[in-house]
Structure formats: C-alpha cells, structure tokens
Amino acid sequence: MSYLKPLFKHPRLPKNKLGYTLKEYEGSLSTLCAGCGHDSISAAIVQACYEMAVEPHKVAKISGIGCSSKTPTYFLGNSHGFNSVHGRMPSVATGASMANKDMQYFGVSGDGDSASIGMGQFVHVIRRNLNMVYIVMNNGCYGLTKGQDSATADQGSKSKAGSINPFQAIDLASMAIELGASFVAQSFSGDKQQLVPLIKAAMQHKGFAFLNVISPCVTFNNNPGSTKSYDYVREHIEATSTLDFVPEMPEIKASYESGKSSRIALHDGSLIQLNKLATDWDPENRISAVNALQQARAKQEILTGLLYVNSEWKDLHGVLNTYHKPLNRLDESDLCPGEENLLSINAGYR
Template identity: 90%
Template sequence: MSYLKPLFRHPKLPKNKLGYTLKEYEGSLSTLCAGCGHDSISAAIVQACFELSIEPHKVAKISGIGCSSKTPTYFLGNSHGFNSVHGRMPSVATGANMANKDMVYFGVSGDGDSASIGMGQLVHVIRRNLNMVYIVMNNGCYGLTKGQDSATADQGSKSKAGSINPFQAIDLASLAIELGASFVAQSFSGDKLQLVPLIKAALHHKGFAFLNVISPCVTFNNNPGSTKSYDYVREHIEATSSLDFVPEMPEIKTKYDEGKSTRVAMHDGTLIQLNKLANDWDPEDRISAVNALQKARSKNEILTGLLYVNTEWNDLHGTLNTHQTPLNKLKEEDLCPGDEALKEINDGFR
C-alpha cells in the first residue's frame, strides 16, 4: 500500500494572492481511519491558510502525542513542525514563540493530550495569552490505546465496549474562558462552513485563540449511546451564530436581519461579522459566554460558533514588553552590549 499522493494536479486549479494552489498547503496522505473527523479539521486548516494567502514557510505546527497530534503531517507540508512529548506541546510552543514572534503558530492537540496529562501545561499557556491558534480535536476517547473514555467524555455516554461513563466531563471551552483565553470557539469537524471562518478569525487574532472541535472517532466512539458520535452531534448541535470573516475592508455583501447582526473588529482592522442566533448572548462578554455554554449543557446541546473574543488584552509579548525584533534575529552586539551596559544595569539594583 502506498502513502504517496499523486503528483498530478489540474493546471487550472484556483490560485491565491501568492500564486499558490491548495497543493502548496497540503501534507502527506493521511493514515488515520477512513472517516476520521481529524482529517476534516486538517482540510479546514488547509482551506483557511490557502484563502488567507499565508506563506507556508512562516507557519510552525506543534503537537503532542495522540491521533490528533499526527495530523500536522497531513497539512502544510512546506511549513515547520515539531512533535513534542505527550501533553507538553504548550511549553515547546511558548519557547518557539518567544524566540520568533513573526511566525504563525498552530498548536494541535487532543482531549487526552490537553485535558489529562497536559492539563497543567494548557492552563498556563491560556492565562499567559500566548499568540497562537490552539486546536483541540475532541473525540472523547483515547483512540491510540483502544478507545478508553477521556476526560472530556460526557457523563452517561456509552463506550463501544458498552460501559457507561460515571464521571462529569471537563468542559474545555468553559475552562478556556474562565482562565482568560482571549478567543474561544467551538465547532464540529463535519461543519466546514463554520469551521473554516473560525480558523481564519483565530489566525488573525493577536493572543491565545482556542478552538475546541468535536471530532468523532469512527473506530471507537461512533456507536449508539456515545455523545461524540456523528449522529449525536448532528442531532444536538446548536450554533450561537453564523459568521463571515472579512480579511480586508470591502463592503460586506452578506445580508442579515435587522437587529441580529454584530461586528467584531480585530487588531489589524479585519472584521468578524456575526449573524446572532442566540439573542441573549454577547461574544465580547465573558459572563454571557459562560452562561450560554452552561444553558446549552443543561439542555444536552453542543454550543458551536465564536463563543468569546477580547481584542483589548495584551498577548504574552505585549505583557513582557519584549523587543520588537525576534530574538533569533538579534545580533551579537544587541545581546552582548558590553561591560559598561552590564555595570549600568547592576548599578540600577543597588
């Protein structure tokens, strides 16, 4: 069996502003199970980066361990990548980001990688508001070790083996909002029309952009009784809004009902335009976002869409007031200014 993609591409494939086709944003052929939701998320990342004309060599993909953490191989094959230790991806992402803030950072994780062994790492990268896109491919089970329930498996859900989960699930979206993530969204791997604009908006957000994506495991967690199966998610999904991401400033062509539309301005002047479906929800109000999540949970609904955004908080570089030039581009005379400069610094502490 070959895992090589065919080299042929239609000569008239659409090109973006860089002159690239989708081919330049693809990766290796996926070895995940056929129908895995993770592949749909990879395809959404490819589509978002292609449409935003992001230069692949300026992207860094960092992951941990798990089915989800294999996926950086399957998208943006011309970018940088690092597969780290289980649950330790946030530390590697923080170090890389502090050394070179000019890169676009994708952190790819799973519910086991983030909600169990990596929970301590996750909470600190959130509260520091590191400038990155952090995607959790959430299937509620450990797919690499035969489908045991993960910490995000809902209480009362049934595994493929027939056992009922007795424990409450960790709600990663609510946790991210509580800890101070400045962009929190939730989606479903099977909803490309929602997921692609969310990834675009996350890429333009300056700060920690957290996306919790329900991504059914077709092998171990797609059975009747599972709350992470394709059928269950489709029957219980409830969106806060439909949205458009506007990367530049032309006239908004999409029409919305009067009084139900809102725009969120990003740091660089781009816009997120939301057609609000939940009239009692405000994406720029943390309490409103948490209440909307809890209300949906009480009704066994999975709330999707942009849940919360704050464009006023500093990212980690802004908080630490780091140098405008990335550390890896500073010259020796900048890093080692000499004895006199050191003496002046030491004198300042006396």
C-alpha cells in the same frame, strides 16, 4: 497500495494572491481511519491557510501524542513542525514563540493530550495568553489505546464496549474562558462552512485562540449512546451565530440587537461578521459566554460558533514587553548596549 501523492497538478488550478494552489498547503496522505473527523479538521486548516494566503514557511505546527497529534503530517507539508512529548506541546510552543514571535503557531492536541496528562500545561498556556492557535480535536475517547473514555466524555455516554461513563466531563471551552483565553470557539468537524471562518479569525487574533472541535472517532466512539458520535452531534448542535471572516478592513464598532448583524474587530482591523441568533449571549462578555455554554449543557445541546473574544488583552510578548525583533535574529548591536549604558546601569545598583 501506494501512500504517495501524485506530483502532477493541473495547470489551471486556482491560485491565491501568493500564486500558490491548494496543493501547496496539503501534507502527506492520511493514515487515520477512513471517515475520521480529524481529517476534516486538517482539510479546514488547509482551506483557511490557502484562502488567507499564508506563507507556509512562516508557520510552525506543534503537537503532542495521540491520533490528533499525528495530523500536522497531513496539512501544510511545507511548514515547520515539531511532534513533542505527550501533553507537553504548550511548553514547546511557548519556547518557540519566545525565540521567534514572527511565526504563525498552530498547536494541535486531543482531549487526552490536553484534558488529562497535559492539563497543567493547557492551563498555563492560556493564562499566559500565548499568541497561537490551539486546536483540540475532541472525540471523547482514547483512540490509540482502543477507545477508553477520555476526560471529555459526557456523563452517561455509552462506549462501544457498552459501559456507561459515570463521571462528569471536563468542558474545555468553559475552562478556557474562565482561565482567560482571549478567543474561544467551538465547532464540529463535519461543519466546514463554520469551521473555516473560525480558523481564519483565530489566525488573525493576537493572543491565545482556542478552538474545541468535536471530532467523532469512527472506530471507537460512533455508536448509539455516544454523545460524540456523528448522529448525536448533528441532532444536538446549536450554533451561536452564522459567521464569516472579513480580512484587512478598518475597524467598525456597532451595537446590535437579536436577529441583526455585527462586526467584531480583531487587532489588525480584520473583522468577524456575526449574525446573532441568541438574545442572551454576547461574545465580548465572559460571563454571558460562560452562561450560554452552561445553559446549552443543561439542555444537552452542543453550542458551536464564536463563544468569546477579547481583542484588548495583551499577548505574552506584550505582557513581557519583549524586544521588537525576534530573539533568534538578534545580533551584537542589539545585545550589547555599549559601555556608556552599562556604566549607567551599574550605577543604578550602587
């Protein structure tokens, strides 16, 4: 059996405005289990980057350890990548961003990588509002070590081995909003129509964009009784809104009522088009977003869509007021202020 992709491509494949086909955004063939939700997320990332005409060499993919952290191999094969230590991906992403803020950063993690060993790192990368897209491929189990319950497994959920989880689940979306993430969304790996626009909007958002994607493990957590199985998610999913992403348009501000549409502007003028379904939820209000998540949880629903967005908060570079040029491209003229300026600085300390 060959794991090599054919080099041939049809000469009439559609191209984006950069002249690239979808194949230029793909990676190696996946070695994950057939039907794994993680592969669907990888395909959504490929589709979003292709449609956004992202230049692959301006993207950096960073991951930790786990089934999810293998996926950067399977998308954007022409981009930069770094597979880091278990749970430490946010530190590597922070260092990379500090050195070169002109890159588009994709952090890929799992519920074990972020909600257990990497929890401390997850908390602080949110607090600092690092400009990156952070995707958690959440399947509620440790797939690499034979399917034990992870920290995001719901209380009462039944494992493949038949044991019932006695512990409360860590709700990563609620936690992200509480800690100050400026973009929080939740989706399902089987809902590409919703997931692709969310990834596009996350890429255009200046700040920490968090996507918690329920991604069923077909091998260890797709059994009756599991709350992360395909059947359970499909039966209990509740979307906050239907949405689309509208790139590069002037900002439009509007108030709207239940059942009506609204466009929420991102930093660069790009828009998220929402068709509001709920009467008591506002994606620009943190308290409203948290309440909507808790109410859905009480009804055993999985709330998906754009949960919260704030385009006013500064990202880490804005908070630190870093130099306009990326640090890895500074030369002597940038680093040396000159004798006059140095004398003036020293005089200020006398």
